[in-house]
Amino acid sequence: MPGATNGGFGIYVHWPFCAAKCPYCDFNSHVRHEPADQVRFAAALERELSHFADLTKGKTVQSVFLGGGTPSLMEPATVERVLNAVSNLWSLDPDVEISMEANPTSVEAERFKGYRSAGVNRVSLGVQSLIDADLKMLGRLHDAQTARAAIEIARETFPRLSFDLIYARPGQTTGDWAAELKQAIALAADHLSLYQLTIEEGTPFFALHQAGKLKVPDPDLGAAFYELTQDVTAEAGLPAYEVSNHARPGAECRHNLVYWRYGDYVGTGPGAHGRLTVGPTRLATATERHPETWLENVERSGHGLVENMGLSEEEQGDEFLLMGLRLTEGIDLSRYEKLAHRSIDPRRLRDLLEHGMVEELGENRVRATREGFFVLDAVVADLAA
Structure with a gap:
């Protein structure tokens, strides 16, 4: 198990902007009426990456992950600039994995070739459902046909592909989910991320749930959904390698393995978290969550850190x-x-x-x-x- 002994080293880049906020999402994502100044944000990411490079000299990057938010709202030129900064500041593993989260809207799918040229070699699509009514309920901006088309374009463009689905949705039966999951496996390349719908405090879904207007499966039914998911994926050759992630052997997400194997990773961009071993100390880092405040802090101080503390044994x-x-x-x-x-x-x-x-x-x-x-x-x- 390469990397299992020390966990490896990765870079996480957070792009905090979304076209719309999903009602179940508690991630650090923000909707802006005016587009973000991508040139300014790219320069700030370059500067903060340089700050972290000074702390991690001599490390080799096994993975880069562009997450969000919606990183596929970035122009390919912005992605290229960020990835060039990473390759200029660190040594890259010859087999480095460079992942990017993307939403399967038709406009973003057209950008895929630009992202591939910029260096992205793995894409993770936020599909969430293959049922139109459920996509609407989840607040997604795409329909099932658009998702299928984006999956096809992604398969043609990138060496590796994953997509996410949410199950145990309101009104969904285990039979419904089994049929949808089999459709997803037929579309999948080598990796699926499958999450039970969770009601997170502070989200619109939480308020609806509290008011009795949104029902989720009880624990026994939730367990049945989980068991079904494990059995169907394993039978199809995509067994779970982590609680919610399934892959053909060898196609596991290397970046997420850095997290789960307790490796070191830089977290850059608004609201990003990191874990870094500097000398004898293991640091927990976190950056300012508010995008514009983070931007100003980086321009002033070279980083947006609001937390940089040593962890006890x-x-x-x-x-x-x-x-x-x-x-x-x-x-x-x-x-x-x-x-x-x-x-x-x-x-x-x-x-x-x-x-x-x-x-x-x-x-x-x-x-x-x-x-x-x-x-x-x-x-x-x-x-x-």
Whole structure:
């Protein structure tokens, strides 16, 4: 498992702007009536990347991820400028993965060739549903036909493709989802991200849910949706490698593996988070969330950091468990001991093994079972206690 021992090194670039705010979304995304000044924002991203490059000298970049927001609102020239900055500031792995999130509207699909020329070699499409009525309910600006067309263009343009779907939607049955998922697998190249609809505080969906106007499946039905998802994808050759992510072997998202394997990553752009090992210290970084304020801060100070704090050994151990146990490859307990400077309580581990919440994968390696995934937070809390 390359990178599994140290997690690797990646760059996350946040583009915070969207054409519209989806009612279920709690990401740092913003709608502006006037288009963003892309030349100015690109210059600020270059400057902040340079700040982080000074902290991470000698590292080789395995992955770059352009996320948001809606990065496909960026002009190809803006993407090229950002990616050129990354390649000028760091060494790139010969097999570097450069991913970009995109919405499948027809206008953005036409830009795909420009993004490919700029260096993007993997695209992740925010499809969310293949049912028109549900797309409308989710506040998406595209219909199913547009999504299918964008998937086809993406398959022709990029070496690698993923797309997202949301399931356990209001009124959806497991039969509905099975049929839609099989359609998605027929369209997919080698990767799917499949998320249960969650109601996040502060979103319009949260207010509707509180008012009793939006119903989501109860926990038992939610579990049935999850079980079905695992079975259908595995049978089709796209097994889960993480709680919500499915891929043909070898097609896993390398950037997300950096997160889950507890690697180092730069987080640049408004509201981006990072984890960096600088000397003996592991830093948790976060930048200013408000785009224009971030822009002004970078222009004034060279970065938009509002958080840059060292993590304790206990915090590092907790984060390692929380991220690593999401993976079907599991975690190396000896790495946990090095990070946390303590061992897992053998009695707690034995109890979780006996109850079928975790299983051993050879010497010193464990992973959550399918049953354990349903109560992953509790499993992590038990091991960290």
